[in-house]
Amino acid sequence: MAWRWWALLAVVYLSSPQAAGQHHRKALYPSAHWIKRGAFSLINPTFLHSEEDTKLLFEIFFSGMQIRGEERPLLIPDEELASLSSVKKLAVICEDVLPKKLSDIRRLMADLAERRQPLSRQDFERTVLTLVYASQTLAQISDPHQKEMWMETLVHLAQALQRDLGPS
Template sequence: MGASRLPWKVIIISLFYSLCAAHHRYKGLYPSAFRVKRGVALLVNPIFQNSVKDVDLLYEILLNGLQFEDELGQFSVRDKELASLRKTHKLEVICEDIIPKTVPQVRRLTFALAQDMGVLRTEDFERTVLTLVYTANKIAQASTAHQKDAWAECFISLYEAIKHDLTIR
């Protein structure tokens, strides 16, 4: 009797482990998206783009000037009207608290992106594009050739990951 139940237990355990692995992969690219940092539960795993209107707003913000001002990546929008929007606050949380801010963190991200050959989820694609914007900003702010080269390498790896994702969609 115990032997006949063994295969079911093995199936259930293997299913559990595969679900855990899938959940780990789900959180793997941007694990900080699942940590509440600002005391607002609604901002756990935030996503900026939920509609075409949001995409247009993001484009307008990027076009008018999105700035990362210091080593911590303090986010600001040059246009005061755009900066005052509630939706921009969500973008601020994503940019300041979720996307990677150091070369090693971006390299870990690009390694994980290269390992996972599937289509990115919407929020991961959005965060990867925002990380690309951040790396471009860091290239412009770099004071040494070594820093510029390191950030440029990150930029190219992110670009390749985004290009790959767009070609398999």
């Protein structure tokens, strides 16, 4: 599955010198600053902070995690993994931060295409998760026109991540 390959890219990126750079720029994921769950720690949430977090994310992916745009946007079939307290931030990211509508993802694609600086760690993580969401959504679509639009979206997100991982 394509999302597994991109999750691997997240690991590579987190260990790269580019990930350390924080630049002042237009927010790619503005909803990350609008979390309404009442916890200061959930403002601008990120999941990956260590190698252990990365391994946990892989385990969650391999358990069959699904990011859906419905009432319960994050589904982790493995109850033990789903019950971990550290997964709370991943759930917040998937539920409240990631764009789910095609129009919102296309806005993100346009913003990514205009970028000249490397993505921050948070934005890279969220873009990988958006790519996972887009690939899972694409697999569920039967309408040829919708399928084509989501495929184009998937390709553009993958290209943006590939550009970001390229030489500086």
